[in-house]
Amino acid sequence: MSIRKNYCSSCGAKVRKDDEICPSCGKPINDEMLYGNTRRIGAGGIGYSEITDHESFKAYKKFTGKIWAISIPVITIIVILASMFTGAGLTVGLLAGVVVFIIMLIVGLMIGRKKPGWDGTVIRKSYHRRRRDDGADDDTYTIFFRTDSGKKKSQVWKSHSGIYDYLQEGDRVRFLGNLGTQYAYEKYDKSEDDRIPCAACGTMMDPRYDYCTVCGCILLKGKTEA
Numbered sequence: 001m002s003i004r005k006n007y008c009s010s011c012g013a014k015v016r017k018d019d020e021i022c023p024s025c026g027k028p029i030n031d032e033m034l035y036g037n038t039r040r041i042g043a044g045g046i047g048y049s050e051i052t053d054h055e056s057f058k059a060y061k062k063f064t065g066k067i068w069a070i071s072i073p074v075i076t077i078i079v080i081l082a083s084m085f086t087g088a089g090l091t092v093g094l095l096a097g098v099v100v101f102i103i104m105l106i107v108g109l110m111i112g113r114k115k116p117g118w119d120g121t122v123i124r125k126s127y128h129r130r131r132r133d134d135g136a137d138d139d140t141y142t143i144f145f146r147t148d149s150g151k152k153k154s155q156v157w158k159s160h161s162g163i164y165d166y167l168q169e170g171d172r173v174r175f176l177g178n179l180g181t182q183y184a185y186e187k188y189d190k191s192e193d194d195r196i197p198c199a200a201c202g203t204m205m206d207p208r209y210d211y212c213t214v215c216g217c218i219l220l221k222g223k224t225e226a
C-alpha cells in the first residue's frame, strides 16, 4: 500500500485524489503499476545533481514567498483589530501592528534570502531535550558539518525531521544555498538509500520517484546511470 500522492512522482504535476493516471504525463499513480519490481535501494545514484535551478524549485520558492506576502498584512491587520477590540485603543493597536509588520518582514526576508552553498562532511549529530517551565519539552536536533574549505556549519531543527536520521557522521553532503531551506542537503552517495529527502519540504521519499509527491519539487537523485 502506498500513501496518496498530491503530485505525480514521475513529472511533478498536481494530481487529484481519484486519478489513476497522471493527467499531465499519463503515467500510473500507483507505485506497483509504475515501478513493478524495480528495487528502491539503488534507485538513488552517486554524485551531486546539477539541477538545483530546476523550475519546480523556483515555483516552490515563489509559492512560499506568496504565502509570506499575503500573511504579513493579514496578521498585521488582525493584531491592530485585536488590540482595538480589547480596549487598548487605536494608538497602541497601530503601534503593535507596525512592530509585528516589521518583525515579520525581517524574518521573511531572512528566510527568503539566497545563502551561499557549500560541499562538506557531517562531523557530529546531537539531540537535546529540555523541559520548559510550562512542562512541555523543547527538542533540538543539530547536525554539525565541516565544509571542504574548513569552515564549520550547523543546521538546527526544532522538531524531528527525517533528514536528521538520514544523514550520518562521515557522510559527504552538499548544501544547496540557492534553495536555502532547512532540508536543502544532498548526500553524495545515495546508492544504498531506501529513502531520500525532498530538498524543498524535507519529506522522505521513495528513491524510485523523480518528484516529491508532497510538494511537487524534483528529487535530487544524483547520477543513476553508470
Ligand SMILES: [Zn+2]
Pocket: 008, 009, 010, 011, 012, 013, 022, 023, 024, 025, 026, 027
Ligand atoms: Zn505525471
Ligand SMILES: [Zn+2]
Pocket: 198, 199, 200, 201, 202, 203, 212, 213, 214, 215, 216, 217
Ligand atoms: Zn517535497
